Amino acid sequence: MKVPAFMALAALALAGCSSGGTGFSLSSLPGAAIIGALRGDNAALDTPPVESEGFTAQAIADNPENFMIADVPNIGLNQPARLIRRNGRDETWAAQGGATFAFHDGVLVATRGLIDDLLAFSDAGVRAALAAGGGTVERRLDRLDDLDRVSDLSLTCTITRDGPEEVNLGLRAVVLVKFTEHCASRPLVFDNAYWLDPAGDILASRQFVSAAVGYARLNRL
Amino acid sequence: MSLRRPLALGAAVLALAAPAAAQDRGLTYTLSGTPGLIDMPSALVAEDGQIAGTLALREGESRTSFTFQITPRLSGTFRYTGLQDYHAPGSYYGRGLDLRYQIIDEGERMPAIAVGLQDFLQVSPYSGEYLVATRTFGDSFRLTAGLGWGRLAGGEAIADRLAAHADESVPLDTWFRGDAAAFGGIEWAPSERFVIKAEYAPGEPYRDENGDPLFEHRSPLNFGINWRPKPGYQLGLAYLHGSEIALSGTLLFNPHDRPYAMGLDPAPVPVAVRTADLRAAQSWDRAARPESAVRDEIAAALAADGFAAVAVELGDRSARVRYTNSTYRAEAQALGRVARILTTVLPPSIESITLEPMRQGIALSAVTFRRSDLEVLENAPGGAQAAFGRATFADAGGEAGLVALPRDGSRFSWGIAPYGSVTFFRGSDPISIDAGLQATARYAFAPNLVLSGVLRYSLVPHDLPSSVSAGATQPVRRLSGLYASEGNPGITSLQLAWYERPGRDLYSRVTVGYLESMFGGVSTELLYSPVSTRWALGAEVNYVAQRANDMMFGFGDYCIAGGTDYCGSADHDYRTVTGHLSLYYALSEQVHAQFDVGRYLAGDWGASVSLDREFGNGWRIGGQVTVTEANRDDPDQDDFSAGVRISMPADFLYGTPSRRRSGIGLDLYSGDAGARLNVSDRLYDVIREGQVPDLESGWGRFWR
Numbered sequence: 002m003k004v005p006a007f008m009a010l011a012a013l014a015l016a017g018c019s020s021g022g023t024g025f026s027l028s029s030l031p032g033a034a035i036i037g038a039l040r041g042d043n044a045a046l047d048t049p050p051v052e053s054e055g056f057t058a059q060a061i062a063d064n065p066e067n068f069m070i071a072d073v074p075n076i077g078l079n080q081p082a083r084l085i086r087r088n089g090r091d092e093t094w095a096a097q098g099g100a101t102f103a104f105h106d107g108v109l110v111a112t113r114g115l116i117d118d119l120l121a122f123s124d125a126g127v128r129a130a131l132a133a134g135g136g137t138v139e140r141r142l143d144r145l146d147d148l149d150r151v152s153d154l155s156l157t158c159t160i161t162r163d164g165p166e167e168v169n170l171g172l173r174a175v176v177l178v179k180f181t182e183h184c185a186s187r188p189l190v191f192d193n194a195y196w197l198d199p200a201g202d203i204l205a206s207r208q209f210v211s212a213a214v215g216y217a218r219l220n221r222l
Numbered sequence: 223m224s225l226r227r228p229l230a231l232g233a234a235v236l237a238l239a240a241p242a243a244a245q246d247r248g249l250t251y252t253l254s255g256t257p258g259l260i261d262m263p264s265a266l267v268a269e270d271g272q273i274a275g276t277l278a279l280r281e282g283e284s285r286t287s288f289t290f291q292i293t294p295r296l297s298g299t300f301r302y303t304g305l306q307d308y309h310a311p312g313s314y315y316g317r318g319l320d321l322r323y324q325i326i327d328e329g330e331r332m333p334a335i336a337v338g339l340q341d342f343l344q345v346s347p348y349s350g351e352y353l354v355a356t357r358t359f360g361d362s363f364r365l366t367a368g369l370g371w372g373r374l375a376g377g378e379a380i381a382d383r384l385a386a387h388a389d390e391s392v393p394l395d396t397w398f399r400g401d402a403a404a405f406g407g408i409e410w411a412p413s414e415r416f417v418i419k420a421e422y423a424p425g426e427p428y429r430d431e432n433g434d435p436l437f438e439h440r441s442p443l444n445f446g447i448n449w450r451p452k453p454g455y456q457l458g459l460a461y462l463h464g465s466e467i468a469l470s471g472t473l474l475f476n477p478h479d480r481p482y483a484m485g486l487d488p489a490p491v492p493v494a495v496r497t498a499d500l501r502a503a504q505s506w507d508r509a510a511r512p513e514s515a516v517r518d519e520i521a522a523a524l525a526a527d528g529f530a531a532v533a534v535e536l537g538d539r540s541a542r543v544r545y546t547n548s549t550y551r552a553e554a555q556a557l558g559r560v561a562r563i564l565t566t567v568l569p570p571s572i573e574s575i576t577l578e579p580m581r582q583g584i585a586l587s588a589v590t591f592r593r594s595d596l597e598v599l600e601n602a603p604g605g606a607q608a609a610f611g612r613a614t615f616a617d618a619g620g621e622a623g624l625v626a627l628p629r630d631g632s633r634f635s636w637g638i639a640p641y642g643s644v645t646f647f648r649g650s651d652p653i654s655i656d657a658g659l660q661a662t663a664r665y666a667f668a669p670n671l672v673l674s675g676v677l678r679y680s681l682v683p684h685d686l687p688s689s690v691s692a693g694a695t696q697p698v699r700r701l702s703g704l705y706a707s708e709g710n711p712g713i714t715s716l717q718l719a720w721y722e723r724p725g726r727d728l729y730s731r732v733t734v735g736y737l738e739s740m741f742g743g744v745s746t747e748l749l750y751s752p753v754s755t756r757w758a759l760g761a762e763v764n765y766v767a768q769r770a771n772d773m774m775f776g777f778g779d780y781c782i783a784g785g786t787d788y789c790g791s792a793d794h795d796y797r798t799v800t801g802h803l804s805l806y807y808a809l810s811e812q813v814h815a816q817f818d819v820g821r822y823l824a825g826d827w828g829a830s831v832s833l834d835r836e837f838g839n840g841w842r843i844g845g846q847v848t849v850t851e852a853n854r855d856d857p858d859q860d861d862f863s864a865g866v867r868i869s870m871p872a873d874f875l876y877g878t879p880s881r882r883r884s885g886i887g888l889d890l891y892s893g894d895a896g897a898r899l900n901v902s903d904r905l906y907d908v909i910r911e912g913q914v915p916d917l918e919s920g921w922g923r924f925w926r
Contacts, residue, residue, distance in 0.1 A: 114489030148838035
């Protein structure tokens with residue numbers, strides 16, 4: 002990221018040391034710490050939060066269904082992510098660095114902790130179109146603009162069946178059926194891809210996050 | 223081709239920005255820091271919100287300008303100029319303000335048309351007015367033609383104006399009067415990075431106060447070239463009047479251009495959704511889960527995300543939590559994060575969650591959410607607006623029912639940081655730059671009762687001024703040069719501040735001690751600010767005495783330094799009562815106004831008007847004008863005081879969450895008349911961030 006030169010003066014004015022030690026750190030991502038602080042048997046949760054130190058080979062081997070690989074090449078994120086919340090068909094997964102990905106029935110509906118998040122994205126009709134072998138759906142995407150206002154965009158998305166492909170999920174290679182979703186609404190155009198198993202579950206996908214972040218490749222282990 | 227900048231398109235992902243308006247493309251700046259040719263303006267406007275800083279130099283003259291595109295059509299320019307030998311053998315140093323309004327935007331056939339006032343609050347060598355039209359042809363040619371008055375009509379026209387109206391302020395009767403002359407020019411962009419210009423500038427060049435030319439004038443034609451090596455930077459070279467070389471550099475910045483997009487904020491805790499059975503519960507088992515345990519969990523969970531839980535009230539179906547946000551700039555974002563955290567720790571029977579953000583130890587408001595709303599809106603399109611619409615906003619509740627939590631961290635804190643400041647027109651110095659180290663310390667007897675101090679050590683030597691201008695008004699600010707010279711190191715403040723809530727919608731402050739670098743005493747303030755209104759009313763009364771110029775613990779002794787008495791017949795042991803009634807009003811989501819009337823620091827009665835454009839991402843750019851009886855009665859004071867200010871949020875610069883800010887203020891016209899006490903943390907700025915107008919403008923970050 003480039004910062005205008007004269008803003009260095011402002012940076013100097015804001016620099017310094019203090020007893021609080023609350024300096025600026027690009028790597029301080031306390032999301033996992035928060036989750037750790039919330040550990041415990043809380044009856045309010047339908048799914049208890051996953052422990053922060055749970056990204057071990059043993060944990061993955063024991064419950065591979067609770068892990069995925071999140072790859073967001075535009076921002077250099079390639080990390081394991083694990084399931085931290087489930088409510089019916091709504092799931093939230095947290096990457097090892099703290100970023101979270103929220104899905105409804107496997108369709109990405111929000112991200113947090115990325116520099117330019119997907120604030121909210123409706124998924125109405127996507128699963129039905131996938132089940133039907135294709136179709137056209139209207140989706141609404143919310144994002145924050147440069148003045149912190151929510152701007153929304155309506156997109157027409159066309160889903161088509163591309164056919165079976167072998168997909169390497171990291172721990173295994175499987176043959177899945179690929180679908181492509183072409184979404185367009187001036188000035189935004191993108192193509193999502195979903196790979197479904199015979200039961201209709203999305204095991205791998207490449208889904209749009211935002212113009213700055215681009216796509217997230219999300220593979221269930 | 224360069225005057226029409228192509229819109230960058232990605233192969234798969236198109237930019238979400240709207241296409242740039244035609245007049246945004248290939249914009250270059252004049253020596254006066256405004257969009258235009260070389261020395262003459264054009265009718266183009268910059269992108270909304272853009273700030274341009276320009277330094278232009280030629281032999282015998284310097285111009286430093288800051289131009290702000292206030293609205294899509296209106297721009298303002300603050301300019302500081304130095305002109306050698308104007309008062310032979312002395313120099314002219316002046317501050318000026320321009321306004322320009324684009325009447326018509328450039329269309330398919332119509333040119334852009336703009337009207338402008340240059341250095342219009344006074345009559346100076348730079349004062350002038352113009353009407354100008356600009357048309358772009360194809361991708362690389364642009365033509366500008368206009369009619370100018372005053373300075374823009376040539377040296378003779380402005381000399382006549384100066385001779386007839388030199389002492390007038392806000393000289394309405396000179397605007398668009400006197401001789402007028404045509405001007406114009408052409409711009410050609412042979413490539414993306416270069417713009418070549420030629421202009422016709424009427425009349426002779428600048429003249430001195432006697433009307434004699436300051437520069438040799440061989441031709442009315444000026445030629446120039448602008449180089450734009452990167453977006454945000456421009457360099458210019460010009461050949462003026464057939465005899466002069468001028469250099470210029472412009473830095474461009476727009477608060478809309480966030481270097482870190484939405485920011486590097488860590489992901490929040492996701493909402494924990496209750497099952498239907500749990501949601502239907504009417505109470506919770508306190509034997510299995512005691513309230514004290516829940517409170518501890520709340521405190522730990524909030525602390526992990528940078529919040530301090532202050533007090534908690536727990537019921538079977540409702541909870542109230544007071545917290546202090548010292549991490550996130552937008553209080554709306556803090557509300558969203560705290561609410562989400564609470565869904566994970568509150569007993570499932572609790573449906574109503576009331577949050578009371580606190581600042582300076584006092585509660586600012588009470589925002590109540592239905593937990594079931596949070597459970598369905600978190601990732602829903604339109605969820606931010608829906609959460610705002612379904613929340614209720616009220617004044618913070620009382621202390622009854624609340625259980626205070628143990629305080630987090632030490633009562634004492636300290637810090638050391640560099641500081642820097644630029645002061646215009648301190649004594650005889652046109653610009654005074656200061657930089658050094660600043661130590662701060664703070665001890666909180668209670669959250670709302672805090673002792674704090676600032677000690678500064680300047681690394682820049684400041685000589686005593688040779689003289690201080692005379693005047694009948696008490697020298698409350700005129701002696702600032704003595705404080706800079708004698709008060710190093712100096713205690714800039716050492717005070718005890720006490721904040722309270724004396725009643726519904728009422729807030730109070732009492733501050734005692736060395737309130738600022740030049741005054742100490744007692745400052746009291748009362749603010750009436752209903753949570754949901756766009757207005758607030760404040761009253762401030764202060765009794766202060768002028769501090770010694772060594773900026774240590776004494777009062778008086780501010781007149782004499784180096785054996786010289788700089789005060790003349792003025793009071794040498796000045797004490798006064800000063801105060802104001804203030805009306806604060808949010809004219810719109812982005813425009814805030816403040817009106818003050820009262821008694822100023824020098825004992826002069828008057829009024830001030832302030833206007834600020836406040837961007838939703840935290841930038842604030844504005845200005846104020848003050849007129850008092852001292853401006854009217856004392857010929858040594860300016861006819862009014864005015865200034866502009868810029869405040870930048872740290873999270874914009876660094877990307878990481880922060881509540882810190884950096885600011886700069888530029889006084890266009892200032893002096894002892896209209897001076898105000900610089901007491902810190904006045905109530906309105908403390909409490910407004912927790913009230914509905916500010917919450918609404920930052921609500922886009924609620925789910926971030």
